[in-house]
Amino acid sequence: MSNTPLPAVAWIGLGIMGSPMSENLIKAGYRVTGFTLEQDKLDRLAAAGGTAAASVAEAVRGADVVITMVPASPQVEAVAYGEDGILAHARDGALLIDMSSITPRTSVELAAAAAAAGRGLRVLDAPVSGGEAGAVEAVLSIMVGGDRADFDAARPVLDALGTTVVHCGPHGAGQTVKAANQLIVAVNIQACAEAVVFLEKSGVDLAAALDVLNGGLAGSAVLTRKKHNFLGRDFVPGFRIELHHKDMGIVTDAARAVGAALPVGGVVAGLVGAARAQGDGGLDHSALLRGVERLSGTAS
Numbered sequence: 177m178s179n180t181p182l183p184a185v186a187w188i189g190l191g192i193m194g195s196p197m198s199e200n201l202i203k204a205g206y207r208v209t210g211f212t213l214e215q216d217k218l219d220r221l222a223a224a225g226g227t228a229a230a231s232v233a234e235a236v237r238g239a240d241v242v243i244t245m246v247p248a249s250p251q252v253e254a255v256a257y258g259e260d261g262i263l264a265h266a267r268d269g270a271l272l273i274d275m276s277s278i279t280p281r282t283s284v285e286l287a288a289a290a291a292a293a294g295r296g297l298r299v300l301d302a303p304v305s306g307g308e309a310g311a312v313e314a315v316l317s318i319m320v321g322g323d324r325a326d327f328d329a330a331r332p333v334l335d336a337l338g339t340t341v342v343h344c345g346p347h348g349a350g351q352t353v354k355a356a357n358q359l360i361v362a363v364n365i366q367a368c369a370e371a372v373v374f375l376e377k378s379g380v381d382l383a384a385a386l387d388v389l390n391g392g393l394a395g396s397a398v399l400t401r402k403k404h405n406f407l408g409r410d411f412v413p414g415f416r417i418e419l420h421h422k423d424m425g426i427v428t429d430a431a432r433a434v435g436a437a438l439p440v441g442g443v444v445a446g447l448v449g450a451a452r453a454q455g456d457g458g459l460d461h462s463a464l465l466r467g468v469e470r471l472s473g474t475a476s
Contacts (some may be wrong), residue, residue, distance in 0.1 A: 182206050183240030185333070188232055188255050188262070189276070190217035192413065193304070194245035196312040197275075197337050199224045204336040211235040233265040241333055242272045248422050249282040256286055263289060269296040273330055275318075277303045277358070277419075279426050280348035283321060287347040298326045301347060303354035304338060305361070308414035309401060315339045319357070321350035355430050358423035359441045362461070364398040366444045369465040372406045373472050383407055405462035417464070418457035421448050 182205055187198040190212035198221060202208050208226040211234070212218060218228035229235035232255050236242050242262055246252055252274055256262045262272060272290060274283065283301035290297040300322035310316045316338035320327050327343040334341045344353045375385045386406070390399045405411060424445035431438050438445075451457070451467045459466075469475040 183333070184209070184238060186210070186229075186236040186239035186242045187221075187226075188212070188235060188242065188244045189246040189251075190214070190221060191245065191247070192308050192415070193275075193311045195220055196308070197245065197314075197316075198226060198243075200311075200314045201333065201336055202226050206333070206336070209235050209239065231260060232262060233260050236262050236266045236270070238267055240267070240270060241330070242266055242270055243275055243333075244272070245275045247276065247419060249276075249278040252276050252278050252282060252286065257289070263293055263297065266295075266297060270298070271326060271330060272297060272299045273302050273333070274299070275302050275304055277354050277423055277426070278351060280321075280351040280355070280430060283351045284348040287322065298323070298329075299347065300326055300330055301350040302330070302334065303350055305354065305357045306338070307401060310338075317357075318342070319344050319350045319353040321345055321347050321352075351426075352430065355423065355427035358420060359427045359438065359444075361398060362420055362424060362444045362448055362464075363440055364396055365402065365461055365464050366447060366468075368396075368399055368402065368406065369462070369468045372465055373468045373474065377472065377474070402460075402462040405460060406465055409465075411456075411459040411463040411466075413458060413460045415461050416457065417448060417451050417459055417461050420461045421445075421452045421457065424448050 185201055185206050185208045187208050187210040190210055195217055198208050198210055202225045209229050210221045210226055211229040211232055222228045287299040290299045300320055302318050302320045304316040304318050306316040314337055317340040318334050318338040320343050344350050375382050386403050428445055447467055451464055456463045456466055
């Protein structure tokens with residue numbers, strides 16, 4: 177058994193996903209120093225055994241591994257660049273793992289900027305799938321882009337957060353795979369929502385119908401995770417519609433850039449955008465059901 181201490185980790189972004197993920201690292205024995213903008217989230221980290229920092233610079237100073245989990249590309253750029261950013265204050269040779277869902281281009285540019293700093297800083301893009309439940313249970317799927325050697329170095333940390341950890345290719349590849357993931361999830365949720373309204377309008381026992389559907393070819397992780405949201409109209413956010421709207425913009429832009437047609441994805445992207453415009457942006461993405469109900473004249 178090795179006596180080598182685990183690397184010190186800085187965690188930037190303690191939201192719905194970031195808080196339970198950082199806590200899983202603490203449970204695995206890592207020393208975690210975190211920073212976020214909400215004091216209650218910092219208090220939660222401290223209560224779990226972590227250390228709260230007053231700034232990005234304070235959090236990353238001395239850390240071997242820096243993990244970011246923030247909403248979108250602008251937030252990644254805000255915490256990475258500038259006088260108070262990660263690149264300016266991370267220790268030489270630190271490994272930066274960005275687990276946010278952002279554009280592939282942002283990931284490629286971040287890796288290039290880190291390399292240009294000339295201090296041996298290494299970058300991986302490592303977005304995740306599995307939602308809040310997957311984060312809490314440490315069963316996330318993690319898709320990683322970057323150098324293979326850096327992936328191998330990061331693997332013990334990532335294994336504490338997920339059960340499916342895959343190196344997908346060079347910088348940006350993780351984000352490209354995550355964009356495809358979000359396309360599949362959105363289309364799947366929309367199909368499930370339409371089936372729910374169809375079943376209810378047909379007078380079928382909805383709970384029984386979803387059970388049998390989930391046992392056959394129509395079954396999916398989406399239906400397993402979101403079945404109770406549909407049944408109880410419980411849309412407390414595990415992953416907000418406004419964030420999925422952002423992700424659908426990423427996948428449609430990336431697909432356009434490579435010349436890939438998304439005929440169904442484009443329609444669902446519009447429906448996600450419509451749900452957000454109609455005030456559902458803060459709800460869980462299973463609330464796409466509300467859009468189908470509105471179109472079907474059964475909205476409550």
